[in-house]
Amino acid sequence: MAKREFDTIVIGTGPGGEGAAMKLAKAGQRVAVVEAHQAVGGGCTHWGTIPSKALRHSIQMLADYRRNPLFQHTQHQIEAEFPDLLRAADGVIDAQVRTRYRYYRRNRVEVIFGRARFIDPNRLSVERPGGTRLELRAEHFVVATGSRPYRPPEVDFEHPRVRDSDTVLALSHTPRSITIYGAGVIGCEYASIFAALDVKVNLVNTRDRLLSYLDDEITDALSYHLRQQGVIIRHDETHARIETSDSGVVLHCTSGKKFKTDILLWANGRTGNTQDMGLEEIGLTPNARGQLDVNASYQTALPHIYAVGDVAGPPALASASYDQGRFVGAHIADGHCDWSLIEEFPTGIYTVPEISSVGRTERELTAAQIPYEVAQADFKSIARAQITGHTVGMLKLLFHRETLEILGIHCFGEQAAEIVHIGQAIMSQRGAANTIRYFTETTFNYPTMAEAYRVAALNGLNRLF
Incomplete structure (x- = not known):
């Protein structure tokens, strides 16, 4: 068995692994990444x-084409x-x-394809293709x-229906x-895609x-628009069994409901x-969800072994995983990290229309x-939305009545995941720089979706006086 030695070995080349590898390589370490798949990038x-x-x-794009009056005479010809x-x-x-393979090569990170298994706390055995x-x-x-998707043993995932x-793709x-x-993020996204x-x-x-962790008004809007697209939503249901046949599949729920599709x-x-x-x-035993317990520095019970991304638990977002990887890279290289990860990170949910939010919800603020x-x-009142035809949605800012500090940003509609970052940047400021007045005292390009911040801010201040 051939033997190699490195300063740090990263197992997995998704966002978390890439973030760690790049940070360590730039710190001058000898780094290798091990990837079980045939190409870098991970499940993401x-x-x-x-x-x-x-x-x-x-x-x-297909929906926009079909809706555009310029193409009404040809829209029936487009079938996808x-x-x-x-x-x-x-x-x-x-x-x-x-792109990602080029990053590894440019930074002299060795990419090793194969399945990794610990021999002891400082050694891996990698079974390579062949x-x-x-x-x-x-x-x-x-x-x-x-x-990976959770697969309960009683469900026959070998059946083509x-x-x-992963396999829906x-x-x-x-x-x-x-x-x-x-009906979590993945379920809601695919519901809107198929609808x-x-x-x-x-x-x-x-x-x-x-999506009960989001602002109630946002999830109410999502439910409404999914139903407008024809989606039948059933809450508080638990599966009892799944019946498969050549003609379809039936989901039996404990309530007695049946869904055949x-x-x-x-x-x-x-x-x-x-x-494996x-x-x-x-000495590292994953929990029932396959996750490893980590401390605030993402160290496991063995301090020289770190875990980031989905295997470290929530939030299990690609964006957060990449930042965790960079944090860990700095911690390994320097023995500490002089910066900390943000506590209020944005969530992006790519339903149709999409959703994004950062900060606290009305429910949380009321409880506190x-x-x-x-x-x-x-x-519907924003000129850019009228031009593009994407008039469904809203931008909602929550702010303190006395200090005017921005407490939460919630967006529902086209480009929501982009729009939210404008408010996030202001929320991250300290003191008087983080107030809703910023949006009334700055100039936005016109027409843009960003202008929604000015419209919303004026609306909010008018509620105070």
Whole structure:
């Protein structure tokens, strides 16, 4: 068995692994990354964020074309099947892989393809394609192996009519109907994607409302617009069993309800990719969700082994994972880190329309007895939204009634995930720099969606006087 030695070995090349590897390489360390897949990028690039968002973009473009009055005479000629739209994502994935591999090469990070398993706390055995093995030794390790869809043992995922968020991307046709079990981020995104393709969608939620951690008004708007697209939403349901046949699949719920459709998409939970890594043998036992316990510096019970991203638990976002990786890289290289990760990070949910928020919700502020006011701008009154035809949505700012400090930003509508960052930048300022007056005392390009901040701020201040 060939042997190699490095300062740090990163297991996984998703956002968390990439962030750690780049930071360590720039600090002058000898770094290797081990990737089980045949290309770098992790699940984010190949099965999650990139393909699903590229798919969503293609569907949005198709919807915009069909809605545009300039093309009414030809819109009936445009037919797009699910696999056609998926192929549009292939170019994006290839470009992402090439870009990321170039980063590793430029920074002299060695990329090793194969499955990693700990031999002891400082050594890995990597089984490479073809069956050869390589032994790697390092002073530090970063576990950034990501997660996969949770698959309960009683569900037959081998049946072609039963899919998860990974295997749904291999559908070879557009189904006539689909039941999505689980109404978290993934479930809601795919519900809006399939509804936009005129697929009959049942969205079965195990909780009493959609995305309950978001502001209530935002989730109410999402529920309304999903229903407007034809999605049937059922709350507080739990699956009892799944019945499959050549003609369809039936989801049986404990309430007695049954949903028969062409396809079942199981979107209820994810589990960390920590199996068969030899972690238990070196004293690191993942929890029931495949995650490793870490401290504030993302160190496991073995301080020289770190975990970032999905395997470290919430928030399990690509953006946060990358920052965790950079934080860990600095911590390993310097023995400490002189900066900390932000506590209030933005969430982006790519439904149609999309959602993004940062900061606290009305529910949280009310529970904390913080005197707040609401500032709101409806997109239907924004000139840029009228030009593009994306008039559904709103920007909602929550601010302190006395200090005018911005406490929360919630956006629903086209470009929400971009718009939210303007407010996030102001929220991060200290003292008087973080007030809603910033938006009334600055000049925005016109017409832009950013102008919604000025409209909302004026609306909010008018509520005070």
